[in-house]
Amino acid sequence: MVDRGLLDGLRVVEFGQIAAGPFAGSLLADLGADVVKIERADGGDGMRAWPPLTENDAGDAFSENFASLNRNKRSVALDLKSEAGQAHARSLCERADVVLENYRPGVMERLGLGHETLAELNPRLVFCSISGYGQRGPSAGKGAFDVTVQAMSGIMSVTGEPDSGPVKCGVPVGDFCAGLYAGYTILAALRRREQSGEGAFIDCSMVGSLLGISALQTSEFFGTGQPAQRLGSAHPRNAPYQAFRARDTHFVVAAGNDKLWRSVCQIVERPALAEDARFETQALRAANQETLAAELQPVFETRNAAHWLSELEAEGVPCSPINSFREVFDDAHVQSMGIVRDLTLPNGARTHTTGFPIAISGFDFDIARQPPKLGEHNDEVLAEWSGASSVNGERQASGTGGAG
Numbered sequence: 001m002v003d004r005g006l007l008d009g010l011r012v013v014e015f016g017q018i019a020a021g022p023f024a025g026s027l028l029a030d031l032g033a034d035v036v037k038i039e040r041a042d043g044g045d046g047m048r049a050w051p052p053l054t055e056n057d058a059g060d061a062f063s064e065n066f067a068s069l070n071r072n073k074r075s076v077a078l079d080l081k082s083e084a085g086q087a088h089a090r091s092l093c094e095r096a097d098v099v100l101e102n103y104r105p106g107v108m109e110r111l112g113l114g115h116e117t118l119a120e121l122n123p124r125l126v127f128c129s130i131s132g133y134g135q136r137g138p139s140a141g142k143g144a145f146d147v148t149v150q151a152m153s154g155i156m157s158v159t160g161e162p163d164s165g166p167v168k169c170g171v172p173v174g175d176f177c178a179g180l181y182a183g184y185t186i187l188a189a190l191r192r193r194e195q196s197g198e199g200a201f202i203d204c205s206m207v208g209s210l211l212g213i214s215a216l217q218t219s220e221f222f223g224t225g226q227p228a229q230r231l232g233s234a235h236p237r238n239a240p241y242q243a244f245r246a247r248d249t250h251f252v253v254a255a256g257n258d259k260l261w262r263s264v265c266q267i268v269e270r271p272a273l274a275e276d277a278r279f280e281t282q283a284l285r286a287a288n289q290e291t292l293a294a295e296l297q298p299v300f301e302t303r304n305a306a307h308w309l310s311e312l313e314a315e316g317v318p319c320s321p322i323n324s325f326r327e328v329f330d331d332a333h334v335q336s337m338g339i340v341r342d343l344t345l346p347n348g349a350r351t352h353t354t355g356f357p358i359a360i361s362g363f364d365f366d367i368a369r370q371p372p373k374l375g376e377h378n379d380e381v382l383a384e385w386s387g388a389s390s391v392n393g394e395r396q397a398s399g400t401g402g403a404g
Helices: 020-030 064-070 083-094 115-121 146-153 173-196 206-213 215-224 258-267 271-275 282-287 289-300 305-314 325-330 332-336 378-386
Strands: 011-015 034-040 053-055 061-063 073-078 098-101 126-131 200-205 241-245 250-254 319-321 340-344 350-354
Touching: 011 020, 011 083, 020 034, 020 064, 020 073, 020 098, 020 126, 020 173, 034 083, 061 064, 064 350, 073 083, 073 378, 083 115, 083 378, 098 173, 115 126, 126 173, 146 173, 146 206, 173 200, 173 206, 200 206, 206 215, 241 289, 250 305, 258 271, 258 282, 258 305, 282 289, 305 319, 325 332
Parallel strands: 011 034, 011 098, 034 073, 098 126, 126 200
Antiparallel strands: 053 061, 241 250, 250 319, 340 350
16 A cells, blocks of 8 residues: 555545545545545445536536545445445455444444444444434434534524524534544544554534534533523624624624734724723623624724725734635635645546645645545455455455454
């Protein structure tokens, strides 16, 4: 195997579809793990059909959404409802370090690929199940999508303007936070395996992951008995810390302490505000933030956003334009980070993608494998991992290995 990262030599079998499982798998693949994605032979991961579908000169299309979560992986297409397909899948799992799946609870067991079955074959296996509500409890069997879990978890209750209806986050935080927690706990379980030799079962729920990242809001509830409210772009304990409307567009200012607040007062030429008893401390400014915003908003509307951003930056006050993705990728700092990478789709079309975004000394992220065609690596993986002649062959893998 080519040495291409911190997790080189780690074998992962991903039974993932759409977002949460594939994102967790992509984190491991980007760091060098050999991630084999098991897909349905009749169409594969449903995200393969999601637009934008980029065509090559011959009109062959490939999903850029799918590509973004499945680069650096290999694809094996199996009929998991057939005995042969299940046998091939088990033979791969016998030799894997990690099995990652995000089907509804009970599906893997019905396929003969549940944790207990695979752990008997491979006691060192780290098996991670991602689901909406977890593997146990009254809601375990419910289907879940990102928006339903955002609603159930309380996230939507604190998202949006105070007088708006329910608003979900603009990115699928339920799926992607679960993927992050899954990747993190998989590596923790592998670390423990190094010491004990034992595998692990990880029950990673989307709702639990969202409650985990809601620590400030949940602690506010535990401390006061009152649930947090929608504040738009504002902050419950800081002000001015929100979006304001300039003459031409909106921008954000975050004056998070007394010194920065006094700088804002000078910039807007309202020094008396710094001495106003209503705004004397951070706690008072937060308590009176609607009144404070009413004082500042008319001033900000007299000039364009670029003027205020320039003045605020000159005084060291954190601030930002509100970028579209087009604008953020044009930003000089983001360009200097090298996040945007070239990507060739399986149909030969050229595009771009965001690479692994965290810098690690001694590691250079690379797209070593383009996102795979459905079943592109059937014979290659089955021969390499388990000695099977082909996915359609009747001969099963010989012997049992166990993860390395």
